[in-house]
Amino acid sequence: MQQHQHVHFLGICGTAMGAVAAAMRDRGYIITGQDDNVYPPMSTFLEGKGITITKGFRPEDIPAADVIVVGNAMTRGNAAVEAVLNRKLYYLSLPETLKQFFLRGRHNLVVTGTHGKTTTTSMLTWIFESTGQEPSYLIGGIPANLGQGSKLRDSKYFILEGDEYDTAFFDKRSKFIHYLPELVIVNNIEFDHADIYKDLDEIKTSFRRLLNIVPGNGMVLVNGDDANCLDVASKCPAPIVEVGFSPNAGNHIANPHQKGGESFFELFGAKFQIPLIGDFNIRNAAMAASAAHFYGIPVPQIQEALATFNGIKRRQEVRGITRGITVIDDFGHHPTAIRQTLAGLRERYGSARLWAIFEPRSNTTRRAVFQDALPQAFVDADGVFIARVARLDQLPEADRLNPEKVVADIAAQGKPAFYEPTADDIVAKLAPLAQEGDVVVVFSNGGFDGIHQKLLDRL
Numbered sequence: 001m002q003q004h005q006h007v008h009f010l011g012i013c014g015t016a017m018g019a020v021a022a023a024m025r026d027r028g029y030i031i032t033g034q035d036d037n038v039y040p041p042m043s044t045f046l047e048g049k050g051i052t053i054t055k056g057f058r059p060e061d062i063p064a065a066d067v068i069v070v071g072n073a074m075t076r077g078n079a080a081v082e083a084v085l086n087r088k089l090y091y092l093s094l095p096e097t098l099k100q101f102f103l104r105g106r107h108n109l110v111v112t113g114t115h116g117k118t119t120t121t122s123m124l125t126w127i128f129e130s131t132g133q134e135p136s137y138l139i140g141g142i143p144a145n146l147g148q149g150s151k152l153r154d155s156k157y158f159i160l161e162g163d164e165y166d167t168a169f170f171d172k173r174s175k176f177i178h179y180l181p182e183l184v185i186v187n188n189i190e191f192d193h194a195d196i197y198k199d200l201d202e203i204k205t206s207f208r209r210l211l212n213i214v215p216g217n218g219m220v221l222v223n224g225d226d227a228n229c230l231d232v233a234s235k236c237p238a239p240i241v242e243v244g245f246s247p248n249a250g251n252h253i254a255n256p257h258q259k260g261g262e263s264f265f266e267l268f269g270a271k272f273q274i275p276l277i278g279d280f281n282i283r284n285a286a287m288a289a290s291a292a293h294f295y296g297i298p299v300p301q302i303q304e305a306l307a308t309f310n311g312i313k314r315r316q317e318v319r320g321i322t323r324g325i326t327v328i329d330d331f332g333h334h335p336t337a338i339r340q341t342l343a344g345l346r347e348r349y350g351s352a353r354l355w356a357i358f359e360p361r362s363n364t365t366r367r368a369v370f371q372d373a374l375p376q377a378f379v380d381a382d383g384v385f386i387a388r389v390a391r392l393d394q395l396p397e398a399d400r401l402n403p404e405k406v407v408a409d410i411a412a413q414g415k416p417a418f419y420e421p422t423a424d425d426i427v428a429k430l431a432p433l434a435q436e437g438d439v440v441v442v443f444s445n446g447g448f449d450g451i452h453q454k455l456l457d458r459l
Helices: 015-026 042-048 079-086 094-103 117-130 200-211 227-233 279-294 299-307 335-349 373-377 403-411 423-430 448-458
Strands: 006-010 030-035 052-055 067-070 091-093 107-112 136-138 157-161 166-168 171-174 183-186 219-223 240-244 254-259 262-267 270-274 317-322 325-330 354-358 383-386 417-419 439-443
Touching: 006 015, 006 079, 015 030, 015 042, 015 067, 015 094, 042 052, 067 079, 067 094, 091 094, 094 157, 094 166, 107 117, 107 200, 117 136, 117 157, 117 279, 117 299, 171 200, 183 200, 183 227, 183 279, 200 227, 219 227, 219 279, 240 279, 262 279, 270 279, 270 299, 279 299, 279 335, 317 448, 325 335, 325 448, 335 354, 335 373, 335 439, 354 423, 373 403, 383 403, 383 423, 403 417, 423 448, 439 448
Parallel strands: 006 030, 006 067, 030 052, 067 091, 107 157, 107 183, 136 157, 183 219, 219 240, 325 439, 354 383, 354 439, 383 417
Antiparallel strands: 166 171, 254 262, 262 270, 317 325
């Protein structure tokens, strides 16, 4: 693909877009880009690479580039998009760009599933990195061990977090279909992304398409305890290994237990420990270990890497402790993820009073699809706060989540539950209730108006 010398990125300041743009600049390509959100640190990082960024999407700022890379956030109606189409320029999505410029000829390890993708990808990357494999990687979070979510270099290994979300406005297939997988991890499959999938069957079809392109000398690692995963993998032409707590699993997770904020388990007849809590994190670690084992990394090195894995920002991340009250940030927004995280925190903090705060913000949790599931997600919390639904005006009334009903259903379980629309309202209500020894966990996939610092300042 070296004939493409000048590559122009629409939406260049996105995390993944910026990482790919910088890597292509390092390879000698002429890189330019446009974005509405031109802010540090990404803008200064790119400019430091010698990349020219233009603020806004004016058509006249689109150069006569060989390739236009169109970001996932770009839509029809955007002036730059319309200009690219009208001028009949050659354009690609970001996943297609990865495929054409980075993934061909490599050992590509793709981590998929409704939950646990970021943690598992980070664990797997840390195993490869700490054992000297120097992989390229693209992760939807920032692992503490690595300090950054992406690194694209000349390596035979490329580890990717494989998202089932759509590729671009012109390509509604899942992003992961472009990643030329040699090894695929399927952590779990549930209904999600209600804005693009109508039901679970559509999601399962997308996963089947992915597994259908895994080569015969590759590997598919599936959750042996998840019926949806087993169904999707049932006709996969590539080798399959089930990883799970079931005794029937090929890679059986034995003797799982937790103590002192750490988890322990056995796999391949060896003992592992990770400084994370929850059975879901044990499974994440077992998946990462199984993938590393497939590529011949010695078990003792895998054990050491997992024992030194320090987690990810926004995954059970302790943001601070004030007056003996612990404030935790978590990216969870799907009912299953919330329930599993709270169960893990209950295991870790024992009888401490556990307050859960939830902002319905993702494209799915803003909708009524989880109206009945959400109240059950907070079973391990002692008190719950639900904020107003983000961007409510963008949804038809019949499709909207009713947060007041979620609160009423939780209260009917006999626990304190409150609907407080804003971060400030929640902080004001919780401040006089919280006591020394309490744990407060905030679930949001956004900034939530700086609620974590507001809690630490007010409690």
